[in-house]
Amino acid sequence: MIVTSEGVCYNPRLTKEIEMARSIVDVRILQREYLLAITRALTAELDIADLLRLILRAAVELVSGKAGLIALEDSNTRMLQVVAVHGIPAPVVDHFAPLLRDLPADEENGPETELTRRLRIVAQKADMGLTQMIRLPLKIGEDNIGVIYVFMSGSYYIVDDAPALLRSFAEQAAIAVKNARLYQQINQEKQRLDAILDDSADGVMIVDPALKISVFNRALSAMTGWRSEDAIGRNHADVIEWENLRTEMDLHQALANEWPLPGAAHLYVEGDLRHPDNALHQSADGRLISLGITYAPLMDENGRMTDIIANVRDLTRYREEEALQKTFISVVSHELKTPVSIIKGYAGTLQRQDANWSPEIVQESLQVIEEEADNLTDLIDSLLEVSRLQAGTFNLEISDDVLLVSIVANVVRKFGSQTKKHKLIIDFPPEFPPVTGDERRLTQVMNNLVNNAIKYSPDGGEIRIIGGVHSEHVTVSVKDCGIGIPDHQKGRIFQKFSRLDNALSRKTEGTGLGLFLSKSIVEAHNGRIWFSNNENCPGTTFTFSLPRD
Numbered sequence: 001m002i003v004t005s006e007g008v009c010y011n012p013r014l015t016k017e018i019e020m021a022r023s024i025v026d027v028r029i030l031q032r033e034y035l036l037a038i039t040r041a042l043t044a045e046l047d048i049a050d051l052l053r054l055i056l057r058a059a060v061e062l063v064s065g066k067a068g069l070i071a072l073e074d075s076n077t078r079m080l081q082v083v084a085v086h087g088i089p090a091p092v093v094d095h096f097a098p099l100l101r102d103l104p105a106d107e108e109n110g111p112e113t114e115l116t117r118r119l120r121i122v123a124q125k126a127d128m129g130l131t132q133m134i135r136l137p138l139k140i141g142e143d144n145i146g147v148i149y150v151f152m153s154g155s156y157y158i159v160d161d162a163p164a165l166l167r168s169f170a171e172q173a174a175i176a177v178k179n180a181r182l183y184q185q186i187n188q189e190k191q192r193l194d195a196i197l198d199d200s201a202d203g204v205m206i207v208d209p210a211l212k213i214s215v216f217n218r219a220l221s222a223m224t225g226w227r228s229e230d231a232i233g234r235n236h237a238d239v240i241e242w243e244n245l246r247t248e249m250d251l252h253q254a255l256a257n258e259w260p261l262p263g264a265a266h267l268y269v270e271g272d273l274r275h276p277d278n279a280l281h282q283s284a285d286g287r288l289i290s291l292g293i294t295y296a297p298l299m300d301e302n303g304r305m306t307d308i309i310a311n312v313r314d315l316t317r318y319r320e321e322e323a324l325q326k327t328f329i330s331v332v333s334h335e336l337k338t339p340v341s342i343i344k345g346y347a348g349t350l351q352r353q354d355a356n357w358s359p360e361i362v363q364e365s366l367q368v369i370e371e372e373a374d375n376l377t378d379l380i381d382s383l384l385e386v387s388r389l390q391a392g393t394f395n396l397e398i399s400d401d402v403l404l405v406s407i408v409a410n411v412v413r414k415f416g417s418q419t420k421k422h423k424l425i426i427d428f429p430p431e432f433p434p435v436t437g438d439e440r441r442l443t444q445v446m447n448n449l450v451n452n453a454i455k456y457s458p459d460g461g462e463i464r465i466i467g468g469v470h471s472e473h474v475t476v477s478v479k480d481c482g483i484g485i486p487d488h489q490k491g492r493i494f495q496k497f498s499r500l501d502n503a504l505s506r507k508t509e510g511t512g513l514g515l516f517l518s519k520s521i522v523e524a525h526n527g528r529i530w531f532s533n534n535e536n537c538p539g540t541t542f543t544f545s546l547p548r549d
Contacts, residue, residue, distance in 0.1 A: 048180040052084035055173045056148065060086055062169060063134055065150040072138075072146035072177070080146065087151075088128070129153040136166055138174040145174045203291075203312030209305050211236040211251070223289060223314045224273065241274035243288065251295055251308075260297045260305070267295040270315065290315040320495075336379065339372035382513045386496060389520050396438040396524055400549060404476060405432050407439065408465050411446045421460025424450070428467035435474060435546045441521045448514035449478040449542050457482035457539065470548075473527070477543040484533050484540050493531065494519045522546070 052070050060068045067087030071080040085093050120133065130151040138145035148170065197204045203220030207213050216231040216239075224231075224239065231239050242250055247270050249257070254267050272288040292315050298307040346365045350357065357365075388394045405428050412424045446465075453463045461481040468475040485493060496516040522529040522544045529544040 048184050051176055051180045056084045056086045059136060059148050059150050063150055065152045066130060068150040070146060070148050073144050136170040138170055138177060140174050140178055145177050205310040205312060207236050207308045213239065220312050242271045243274040245271040265297060269293045290319040339375045342372045343369050382517060385517050386513060396441060398436060398438055400436045401434045402437045402439045402442060403434050407443050407446055411450050415450050415454060419454055422454055422457060423462045425462060425464045427464055429469055432467050432469060433474060433548060436549055437525050437546060445518045445521050448518045452514060453478050453480035473545045473547050475543055475545045477541050479541040481537050481539040484538050
């Protein structure tokens with residue numbers, strides 16, 4: 001015992017015990033407050049990486065440690081993998097990384113597990129003054145989640161309730177890790193399902209009971225013209241507006257009639273979309289978008305509808321084929337009937353016994369009959385060509401010295417004698433090279449292009465056939481000063497039975513097969529055909545290219 005200058009007795013041993021007792025009380029209070037705060041933080045954090053860093057930092061600070069790490073059990077391999085490190089320099093972690101991989105997770109929870117043994121080696125060789133190590137198993141019931149290791153330097157006084165405090169922390173941490181893993185799995189599954197839906201060729205849409213759109217995939221965006229971000233959050237009726245409904249009722253009418261009904265869970269709706277101002281519900285070439293939508297309700301355990309899943313099919317091509325079949329019947333019937341009627345009329349006239357026709361009239365009549373017979377032959381040939389294309393039996397008779405200049409000259413001579421309002425001009429450079437191809441088929445292409453130029457230039461004018469020579473190909477263009485092609489009809493110009501939808505087309509003859517066959521012939525020659533509206537005058541320029549020899 002020592003007497004101080006103030007006359008107070010001082011016992012160093014007693015004073016140290018009192019200070020230790022005070023520090024233990026302070027530590028207990030701080031630990032409990034810290035544990036409460038950490039527990040709140042753990043339950044709020046769902047990002048697994050951030051959560052693990054938070055748990056590890058809290059564990060190290062809770063026992064005044066210097067460093068630590070967390071190893072979690074892999075659900076597939078049942079091996080421990082170190083997933084978070086605190087207070088250990090990266091070079092040290094990298095150096096000892098092989099020791100921390102592929103750790104067995106089924107060891108007993110005693111201090112001499114394989115991980116403990118390996119980490120003791122790390123602690124000793126790291127030269128960080130790490131003298132003690134605390135192991136906190138992360139368990140929920142009998143399920144092993146992983147383990148926390150905290151390294152310390154110097155002495156650590158274990159208070160009586162410290163083990164219970166640490167166990168409580170470890171239990172809370174294990175629950176938080178499990179929740180974060182579940183959240184991660186759910187999020188990954190959602191991302192996987194979103195990716196599947198987004199990559200689906202069919203349109204997919206999900207709406208809630210109030211018909212508010214929550215899912216709108218990429219295929220449906222392509223069908224309707226609505227961007228996903230614009231459609232999501234809108235009401236179903238704002239996006240799916242029917243112009244023509246082909247089924248008995250739409251979704252809204254069905255819901256008003258108490259759909260879904262027992263035994264009739266699915267609802268099928270089909271029709272053409274309306275074109276609101278704020279969205280492009282029309283294809284680039286002006287066609288209506290025909291859709292078939294199958295609605296399927298999702299019900300909870302109480303039989304209440306929670307969502308409606310809509311599977312959307314684009315029926316536009318099907319409807320176009322259906323319309324083409326009708327057009328085919330109409331066009332072919334008309335185109336066949338007209339020459340047959342003319343031939344029959346002239347033949348009947350020539351057979352009249354009460355008339356004495358002059359040789360000139362007989363000759364003119366026979367010429368008309370021959371021309372109409374040629375028209376019939378051309379029509380039948382065109383239909384046969386289409387059939388061959390569809391059957392894959394379209395063949396070319398190739399020669400390597402086809403002179404496009406000669407083909408153009410013959411076509412101009414033929415059509416020049418048939419029209420007085422049009423001036424046909426050939427504009428080819430000298431020494432235009434020959435090409436390899438089918439001369440008869442290429443003549444057919446030129447006939448179709450020049451015939452169209454005349455037909456769609458009702459006021460006459462200049463039609464210029466222009467040749468171009470390039471390093472790897474040659475081009476031939478037919479430029480007219482006619483009515484041009486509207487933007488909304490450009491996409492279907494080369495389709496079979498397609499004709500411009502205007503009064504002029506309805507007055508002129510034609511099957512709508514010329515450009516379709518021309519495109520097929522040019523592409524069979526490894527060429528390309530396209531068109532553009534003229535810049536300096538009305539009308540259109542059709543151009544095709546063929547490879548040079």
